[in-house]
Amino acid sequence: MLTYILRRLGAGVLLLAIVTMVTFVIFYVVPRLAGQTTEQLATMYVGKAPTPEAIQATIDRLNLDQPIALQFWEFIKGIFVGAEYQFGRDIVQCSAPCFGYSFQTYQEVFPEIINRLPVTLTLGLGAGVIWLVGGVTVGIISAIKKGSIFDRLSMGVALAGVSMPVFFTGLLALAFLVHAWGIFPSPGYTPITENPLAWATGMILPWLTLAFLQAAQYARQTRAGMLETMGEDYIRTARAKGLKERTVVFKHGLRPTLTPIVTIFGLDIGLVLGGAVLTEQVYSLNGIGRYAVQAIVQSDLPVILGVTLFGAFFVVICNLIVDLLYAWVDPRVRVSG
Amino acid sequence: MTPTGHSAEPTTEPVVRVRDLKITFPTMDGDVHAVDGLSFEVAPGGALGIVGESGSGKSATSLALMGLHRGTKARITGEISVAGTDIVSASDARIRELRGNDIAMVFQDPMSSLHPQYTIGNQLIEAYRTHRPSASTAEARARAVEALERVGIPDPAKRINSYPHEFSGGMRQRVLIAMGLVCEPKVLLADEPTTALDVTVQAQILDLLEDLRQDLGMALILVSHDLAVVAGSVDEVLVMKKGKAVERGDVRTVLSEPEHPYTQALLAAVPRVEVSRAQRRAEIRADRAAREGGSAAAPQPTGASVRPEKQESTTPGEPLLKVENVRQRFKVRGGMFGKASDFYAVDDVSFELYRGETLGIVGESGSGKSTLSRMIMRLLQPTEGRILFEGRDITKLPERQLRPLRRDIQMIFQNPYSSLNPRLTIGDSIGTALKVQGEKDGKLIKKKVQELLERVGLEPSHYNRFPHAFSGGQRQRIAIARALILQPKLVICDEPVSALDVSTQDQVLRLLSELQDDFNLTLIFVAHDLAVVRQVSDRVAVMRKGRVVEMSDGDSVYEDPQHEYTRQLLAAAPVLDPDEAKAHRAERARLRAEAKKAAASEGTAA
Amino acid sequence: GGNESGGGEASGSYDQGSTEIVNASDAKGGTLRYAMSSNVESMDPGNTYYGYMWNFSRYYARTLMTYNPEPGAASTEAVPDLAAEYPEVSDDGLTWTVKLREGLKYEDGSPIVAEDIKYAIARSNFGDQALPNGPKYFASLLADSDDYAGPYANDGDPLAGFNGIETPDDTTLIFHLKEPFADFPYVLVQPQSAPVPAEADRGEQYQTRVVSSGPYKFESDYSPGKGLTLVRNDQWDPETDPIRKALPDRITVEESVDQNEIDQRLVNGQLDVDLGGTGLGPAMKGQVLTDEAQKPFIDNPETGAVRYIAINNVVEPLDDVACRQAIMYAADHDALQRAWGGEVGGSIPTQVIPPAIAGHDPEIDLYPSEGNKGDAAKAKEKLEECGEPDGFSTNLGVRADRPTEVAAAEALQASLQNVGIKVNIKQYPSDTFTNTQAGSPDFVHENELGLNIYGWIPDWPTGYGFLSYIVDGDNIKDAGNSNISELDDPEINKLLDDVTKTTDPEEQAQIYSEIDRLVMESASILPAVFEKSVLYRPENLTNVYFHAGYAMYDYMALGVANTEQ
Amino acid sequence: MTAPLDAPESAQKAEPEAITEGVRNTANRSLRQIAWQRFKRDKVAMAGGVVVILLILTAILAPVLTKLFGYPPNEFHQNLIDPLTGGVLNDPNDPMSGLDKTGGISGDHLLGLEPVNGRDLFSRIVYGAQISLLVAFCATLLCVFIGTVLGIVAGYFGGWVDTVISRAMDIFLAFPLLLFAIALAGVIPDGAFGLTGNGLRVGVLIFIIGFFNWPYIGRIVRGQTLSLKEREFVEAARSLGASNTHILFRELLPNLVTPILVYSTLLIPTNIIFEASLSFLGVGINPPTPSWGGMLSNSLQYYTTSPHFVIIPGLAIFITVLAFNLLGDGLRDAFDPRSSD
Numbered sequence A: 001m002l003t004y005i006l007r008r009l010g011a012g013v014l015l016l017a018i019v020t021m022v023t024f025v026i027f028y029v030v031p032r033l034a035g036q037t038t039e040q041l042a043t044m045y046v047g048k049a050p051t052p053e054a055i056q057a058t059i060d061r062l063n064l065d066q067p068i069a070l071q072f073w074e075f076i077k078g079i080f081v082g083a084e085y086q087f088g089r090d091i092v093q094c095s096a097p098c099f100g101y102s103f104q105t106y107q108e109v110f111p112e113i114i115n116r117l118p119v120t121l122t123l124g125l126g127a128g129v130i131w132l133v134g135g136v137t138v139g140i141i142s143a144i145k146k147g148s149i150f151d152r153l154s155m156g157v158a159l160a161g162v163s164m165p166v167f168f169t170g171l172l173a174l175a176f177l178v179h180a181w182g183i184f185p186s187p188g189y190t191p192i193t194e195n196p197l198a199w200a201t202g203m204i205l206p207w208l209t210l211a212f213l214q215a216a217q218y219a220r221q222t223r224a225g226m227l228e229t230m231g232e233d234y235i236r237t238a239r240a241k242g243l244k245e246r247t248v249v250f251k252h253g254l255r256p257t258l259t260p261i262v263t264i265f266g267l268d269i270g271l272v273l274g275g276a277v278l279t280e281q282v283y284s285l286n287g288i289g290r291y292a293v294q295a296i297v298q299s300d301l302p303v304i305l306g307v308t309l310f311g312a313f314f315v316v317i318c319n320l321i322v323d324l325l326y327a328w329v330d331p332r333v334r335v336s337g
Numbered sequence B: 001m002t003p004t005g006h007s008a009e010p011t012t013e014p015v016v017r018v019r020d021l022k023i024t025f026p027t028m029d030g031d032v033h034a035v036d037g038l039s040f041e042v043a044p045g046g047a048l049g050i051v052g053e054s055g056s057g058k059s060a061t062s063l064a065l066m067g068l069h070r071g072t073k074a075r076i077t078g079e080i081s082v083a084g085t086d087i088v089s090a091s092d093a094r095i096r097e098l099r100g101n102d103i104a105m106v107f108q109d110p111m112s113s114l115h116p117q118y119t120i121g122n123q124l125i126e127a128y129r130t131h132r133p134s135a136s137t138a139e140a141r142a143r144a145v146e147a148l149e150r151v152g153i154p155d156p157a158k159r160i161n162s163y164p165h166e167f168s169g170g171m172r173q174r175v176l177i178a179m180g181l182v183c184e185p186k187v188l189l190a191d192e193p194t195t196a197l198d199v200t201v202q203a204q205i206l207d208l209l210e211d212l213r214q215d216l217g218m219a220l221i222l223v224s225h226d227l228a229v230v231a232g233s234v235d236e237v238l239v240m241k242k243g244k245a246v247e248r249g250d251v252r253t254v255l256s257e258p259e260h261p262y263t264q265a266l267l268a269a270v271p272r273v274e275v276s277r278a279q280r281r282a283e284i285r286a287d288r289a290a291r292e293g294g295s296a297a298a299p300q301p302t303g304a305s306v307r308p309e310k311q312e313s314t315t316p317g318e319p320l321l322k323v324e325n326v327r328q329r330f331k332v333r334g335g336m337f338g339k340a341s342d343f344y345a346v347d348d349v350s351f352e353l354y355r356g357e358t359l360g361i362v363g364e365s366g367s368g369k370s371t372l373s374r375m376i377m378r379l380l381q382p383t384e385g386r387i388l389f390e391g392r393d394i395t396k397l398p399e400r401q402l403r404p405l406r407r408d409i410q411m412i413f414q415n416p417y418s419s420l421n422p423r424l425t426i427g428d429s430i431g432t433a434l435k436v437q438g439e440k441d442g443k444l445i446k447k448k449v450q451e452l453l454e455r456v457g458l459e460p461s462h463y464n465r466f467p468h469a470f471s472g473g474q475r476q477r478i479a480i481a482r483a484l485i486l487q488p489k490l491v492i493c494d495e496p497v498s499a500l501d502v503s504t505q506d507q508v509l510r511l512l513s514e515l516q517d518d519f520n521l522t523l524i525f526v527a528h529d530l531a532v533v534r535q536v537s538d539r540v541a542v543m544r545k546g547r548v549v550e551m552s553d554g555d556s557v558y559e560d561p562q563h564e565y566t567r568q569l570l571a572a573a574p575v576l577d578p579d580e581a582k583a584h585r586a587e588r589a590r591l592r593a594e595a596k597k598a599a600a601s602e603g604t605a606a
Numbered sequence C: 001g002g003n004e005s006g007g008g009e010a011s012g013s014y015d016q017g018s019t020e021i022v023n024a025s026d027a028k029g030g031t032l033r034y035a036m037s038s039n040v041e042s043m044d045p046g047n048t049y050y051g052y053m054w055n056f057s058r059y060y061a062r063t064l065m066t067y068n069p070e071p072g073a074a075s076t077e078a079v080p081d082l083a084a085e086y087p088e089v090s091d092d093g094l095t096w097t098v099k100l101r102e103g104l105k106y107e108d109g110s111p112i113v114a115e116d117i118k119y120a121i122a123r124s125n126f127g128d129q130a131l132p133n134g135p136k137y138f139a140s141l142l143a144d145s146d147d148y149a150g151p152y153a154n155d156g157d158p159l160a161g162f163n164g165i166e167t168p169d170d171t172t173l174i175f176h177l178k179e180p181f182a183d184f185p186y187v188l189v190q191p192q193s194a195p196v197p198a199e200a201d202r203g204e205q206y207q208t209r210v211v212s213s214g215p216y217k218f219e220s221d222y223s224p225g226k227g228l229t230l231v232r233n234d235q236w237d238p239e240t241d242p243i244r245k246a247l248p249d250r251i252t253v254e255e256s257v258d259q260n261e262i263d264q265r266l267v268n269g270q271l272d273v274d275l276g277g278t279g280l281g282p283a284m285k286g287q288v289l290t291d292e293a294q295k296p297f298i299d300n301p302e303t304g305a306v307r308y309i310a311i312n313n314v315v316e317p318l319d320d321v322a323c324r325q326a327i328m329y330a331a332d333h334d335a336l337q338r339a340w341g342g343e344v345g346g347s348i349p350t351q352v353i354p355p356a357i358a359g360h361d362p363e364i365d366l367y368p369s370e371g372n373k374g375d376a377a378k379a380k381e382k383l384e385e386c387g388e389p390d391g392f393s394t395n396l397g398v399r400a401d402r403p404t405e406v407a408a409a410e411a412l413q414a415s416l417q418n419v420g421i422k423v424n425i426k427q428y429p430s431d432t433f434t435n436t437q438a439g440s441p442d443f444v445h446e447n448e449l450g451l452n453i454y455g456w457i458p459d460w461p462t463g464y465g466f467l468s469y470i471v472d473g474d475n476i477k478d479a480g481n482s483n484i485s486e487l488d489d490p491e492i493n494k495l496l497d498d499v500t501k502t503t504d505p506e507e508q509a510q511i512y513s514e515i516d517r518l519v520m521e522s523a524s525i526l527p528a529v530f531e532k533s534v535l536y537r538p539e540n541l542t543n544v545y546f547h548a549g550y551a552m553y554d555y556m557a558l559g560v561a562n563t564e565q
Numbered sequence D: 001m002t003a004p005l006d007a008p009e010s011a012q013k014a015e016p017e018a019i020t021e022g023v024r025n026t027a028n029r030s031l032r033q034i035a036w037q038r039f040k041r042d043k044v045a046m047a048g049g050v051v052v053i054l055l056i057l058t059a060i061l062a063p064v065l066t067k068l069f070g071y072p073p074n075e076f077h078q079n080l081i082d083p084l085t086g087g088v089l090n091d092p093n094d095p096m097s098g099l100d101k102t103g104g105i106s107g108d109h110l111l112g113l114e115p116v117n118g119r120d121l122f123s124r125i126v127y128g129a130q131i132s133l134l135v136a137f138c139a140t141l142l143c144v145f146i147g148t149v150l151g152i153v154a155g156y157f158g159g160w161v162d163t164v165i166s167r168a169m170d171i172f173l174a175f176p177l178l179l180f181a182i183a184l185a186g187v188i189p190d191g192a193f194g195l196t197g198n199g200l201r202v203g204v205l206i207f208i209i210g211f212f213n214w215p216y217i218g219r220i221v222r223g224q225t226l227s228l229k230e231r232e233f234v235e236a237a238r239s240l241g242a243s244n245t246h247i248l249f250r251e252l253l254p255n256l257v258t259p260i261l262v263y264s265t266l267l268i269p270t271n272i273i274f275e276a277s278l279s280f281l282g283v284g285i286n287p288p289t290p291s292w293g294g295m296l297s298n299s300l301q302y303y304t305t306s307p308h309f310v311i312i313p314g315l316a317i318f319i320t321v322l323a324f325n326l327l328g329d330g331l332r333d334a335f336d337p338r339s340s341d
């Protein structure tokens, strides 16, 4: 088991390394391939007064005139050992993990991400719980009552759910539920430590919006999985033992159904934690996703890099957790790994 | 436990009674009458064998006995009574009470019939506690261990915590039987419990069922497509065809004096281990001569009968194929720690093969037969050793240089369903060989293919059909045609008939034999069925765990086995004669006892 | 503007705040709540270029000069803030002397000295580490400073080599200019002249804790994006400050609140001011403009900005003035105005200088058309003249994240299509638009961006502030160029040089009108609207009036009616 | 994203063989015929298919349709618009007549008008379909191409090739996709790789979507290949002397066509949403070319005065995606050997 964990960890680290590399390549190499010069790049990142001196200063600060490999090395070095930056006469130590400073706010990127993390965590985990529980429950009921009114209705809604982009649902909710009819309070984030009630009421709509889409997908998948599992030979064995149908469904049918769902959940939640871009954008929640979009609009390179990596990090972590969970739920994978 | 049989006389009242059972599945193409008016009964402690070819409705009947068709679209009429309860009309709760408690079922596929995510113990305990809710966990556990012990799982107290995937197929089948036994049911229903298993394991399981029946006084319903399997284990046998019983009666009577032509044909097709190669060939040639003489009235050229003689008098000289000390290593990831360890699937095998000769290779599943075949085909590169074909070392030839050689060595595969590409017409499938060997002329290819199709007993007009339109036997003919189109010198048949039912098996074997005569083929014939191998081989090699444990000319292996393992195999082979089956059973018991004495841990399922 | 006074005296009437003080009050206390739809540019007075920050930063950063705190035309006058009186200029116009008031203190009680102001100017203007966001007027105007490498280049004495400003004593600053510059006091209005103690300077990160010289100070360290709270600075002496009323006890700023949310909260009374000062978003605008009950709370002032399409003088075939004029004729002004939100979004100009600025000449109307729909016939004539009778094709650069400008681009595209001029719209991110796309002549030439949608808000409300950056040929820069038309007319250039040496306002105004006419003749700028904003004036706000200097409410005057909050 | 993540497990079992075995009594009909019969009876899926065909026709016939039922997509109708609010006037001749709540939906303008510029929404939706479908189809093609080639290679060769490709798939799945896509769309300048304007935009969109979504198909193909590889016909072909290329593309590929077709149908809606999301976030097509996501993003400003402007493009996306999903579901069920009825 230990080796299994270590092996998975190793794979995760490798994955992160590659993601870093690819991210780097996209931002540092692709623009050059597309024909941008060092000066043009620097001018994009320099701020509002692109004097020749300032452009040169930006080139120096970002090592833009150095070979790509060296630039990458500096970037990686920053992440592991930190880096020093000069602000005015101050030499500021940006401690590891250092993704550098935002071109826009001159704040260290990493703490900025951490600052916004609670919003995204709240959104992602809250919605995650809702969609997992909701989706799986509906899926199970539909599978058990296959062909019933409930089944048809819920699967219809689910199909509609997966067919609706989150920004459309979000917009509709905002336009009607919030502004026109006032059923829901205006969405917004209040720290839970400040006011738990405001925290919950402010996030309820984003939760539901994000969860609706995902729950729909989970319901469909659970139902399909459940139906498939219920056709397995071992279910017949369980029935042949004389077990109650309830036991057959919930003990023997559910576990194998949920096993793949867990994997998907890990991937999804990882992606959501890496920035629920659209939901945060629609509801103007200052989470990681919106931070990233802002950074992208402002060509704030360090932030874009930082957020992307951070997002990938979440995906990797969640996948790792899922892998371990999977090994626990399904004894077979421990061996084949 | 419900006291159903209290007042009734257990000896007179049958424990299972089926009257005029009809099972119908509604499908898109109308109703499928899977079972059509079936009746039988089983006395307490009695044993009934249900035999029939694939699709004859055996499983449908078994499931009906358990009430497992409930909730599906199947329509069931007639009367089924198990332990005094009418299965058709009883309440769900009553049926549940019955299942596992009065009637237990052992399913066909041990690989998929156990829940992969719960331990063996968990599943056994659950089965027990369902019907003994008052039993404590410890009690149930003790029962589970006991049941495992009884079915011969070594060290059951420890293995009870294992997951199914940690068990071999035979062990899983035992677990399933143990699960059926925990509540000591009145009837044990075994639906092809050994189809997926090796002969030795099959014999063990059958012996086990027999023992249990003796010890516990259960009634047994044994379902199989193989008459020989049931022969030694049941009192009464029921032969099914297309959902109807064509014959029913005492096992001896049915086997010795079958009345229904279907049963007769079935019996005739069963390969018999006691028939020698020479007898069989003579029989086939006679049949052929009679047939061709009758239909075409053309005199059989003597060449066909001359050539075999030449082969039988084993001419030394240059061997066609020479295999020298080949080994094949695989890396396997073992256990939790995932360390790759070396594993030799074929270990130091040597033999020579002369033109026109047939070498039979027998051995249990996993003994390395296919691996050896694939090495000779050079689909695998031997880790060690040499392979010489016509004196040329082909051990390390690169793929490119092998290509011309492919004309000379061909292979026929085990599974007719998977050895043909479902998306290619059979014409394409067969023609591919010519195409990849450089033939460009499409018309010529078509002509050749059609000729060959005719030769293997198919219509030339089948050229453009897809494989799904053919039966298993026909597909195997197509596969044979594909192997022969390049006119190879050596053909390796890797279990070419294992997936076919007996009657088809017989046809295919005959075809092969004829073709060998006509094309002067040299054959390597791989199979796990001793009887089949005997009938086709000049020489037989017995493989076990990658090694050849015994090799000599065909009949002597059977009549005077030298190696212990060969004897085990022979003793395990199912035979049609119930008395002989009994004798074999005794022999097996003796061998087992000996093995136990030798304190060897071998002998349990591999 | 309407004159209904249905809303009653207390809450004002429609557009009242544009010209007079609404809800005048001296009541102190309460919390004044600001919110902003994006992040604040920078809290550092030395590192900002947006009007709202120039306005807002005065809460904690006093400058040498500031705008007159009065509604109406008088508001654009520069008046002393830290300075004791209006700066004195030498006869040759090259030396400006400013005396500081007595008794000025930072929030920690230490005195504000002239050298701190010099330092602040140094850090924001000089050297390769100069703060990036703000303007660089001092760097271009001050004499004897071109070799100065900025305050961070010399550890011992940060100001060594900075000879453009003399500080003979703690209360005197003497500015030496390269050339006479009549608008210099307006440069002193800019927040870069707010004092920064050298030891507190942390470059761009100074914004986390600006040392206050005004009536309010940071409650705690500011972290960008997370909002700011200001509390009273007890070291501030109202006696030294004639400008600020300092009514509220606390001032809060929220950042990155969705515009719709801000608007909703303004209307609901949960918010007092939209810090950005650009007015309601389109959704709420649509709602309140159709609601009579809301009208009294709305002001609709001109912002002083002109929105225009810069017609490039270099990219072919627009290097031919007739081709440019064809565009001027063909443009549908009505459609452009609609894109900016119709009459409440702006008025249709026929010249560059807006009405509020001296030099605006209503007579200029070179390309008239019926109903402002464009004059296709004239345009065709002009096309003929420039040798492209069948029209031509060119590209139009626009900021992708500005829907109004995109709509305007589409409108222009449609109207030019009528005369056979094919326009391809190219979108760019607004953050790089001025630096690397429209603002880079190389880029413009390479991508043949004959047209670019742009806008100009003067750094100070004079004709010079307005024109010099967008029409002066000497101001064409390689990057961050504002003269996007690349108009380089010797006559215009010369007039702009002359005007800085003129002190007579009348004369100045005349020159500005002259330039305006020349620009319009050259057809380098197609003015789309003199922009107006739709400001919502919540009931809770007191002392509200529109300040033309910042083109928004005067934040220093604001108080709240609900002082309990 | 709504990619068919569950696919590998179930897909692996979707061996066409099993069908003919499972339904032995229908063995004389081919898999395609069986699937078609099942599909025909699936009314909902049929409806989805019909809508999909209609949509494709709409996109192709956009010029004709707008000529018949609408106006040129870039023609302004500002006379119908209230200049103050940008909404559609009740009475075009009376600027004080207030706003039309339906957004000007009438026989003349079937779906009403866009705020401010007053372009005909019907035409814009119809032309928007062109972009949406073009991008989604091409991106899906790209996904299928990359996914099939890499999936089949990974599955067939196994070993380190498989490890590398499978890891690559993991990596792609681990990327915060949307972020990446907008960032990438942002760093590619206006004219690059020999393309400019909308050609480049469409190219970039297709590339990004296709390039990041291929692992979904890749995984399915790999899984299928893995299970097909075990079939003896592959070995048989090898023993006949067939080269790897022959085996990959002549023997294996025909067997993969069905699952690829099914999952492409399910990938198209995902890609449509993806395209709309990118447009929504402002990295889509250049104006004035209409795109659904772009319209939705604009509508954010007008939802008080012109709610129809939110709903109509939203519905267009919804209906399209729904239709493709229905069709894809139907196809999957039809080809699924385990679906009993």
Ligand SMILES: Nc1ncnc2c1ncn2[C@@H]1O[C@H](COP(=O)(O)OP(=O)(O)OP(=O)(O)O)[C@@H](O)[C@H]1O
Residues within 6 Å of the ligand: B025, B026, B027, B032, B033, B034, B052, B053, B054, B055, B056, B057, B058, B059, B060, B061, B225, D022, D024, D025
């Ligand atoms: N659920 C079902 N729906 C439709 N037809 C079915 C169903 N189950 C079985 N059948 C059909 O009923 C017939 C009998 O099937 P059954 O499984 O009983 O055969 P069997 O004798 O057990 O064969 P085998 O030896 O292959 O296990 C077959 O033709 C089969 O196709």
Ligand SMILES: Nc1ncnc2c1ncn2[C@@H]1O[C@H](COP(=O)(O)OP(=O)(O)OP(=O)(O)O)[C@@H](O)[C@H]1O
Residues within 6 Å of the ligand: B330, B331, B332, B345, B363, B364, B365, B366, B367, B368, B369, B370, B371, B372, B528
């Ligand atoms: N590619 C492989 N990698 C690892 N192990 C393998 C591989 N191929 C075969 N083996 C192992 O080698 C052993 C021999 O396999 P082989 O297929 O030759 O057996 P067999 O005698 O043909 O059995 P069967 O009767 O089941 O076909 C088995 O234990 C099998 O698991």
Ligand SMILES: [Mg+2]
Residues within 6 Å of the ligand: B058, B059, B060, B108, B191, B192
């Ligand atoms: Mg069966």
Ligand SMILES: [Mg+2]
Residues within 6 Å of the ligand: B369, B370, B371, B494, B495
């Ligand atoms: Mg084998």
Ligand code: NI
Residues within 6 Å of the ligand: D001, D002, D003
């Ligand atoms: Ni999704």
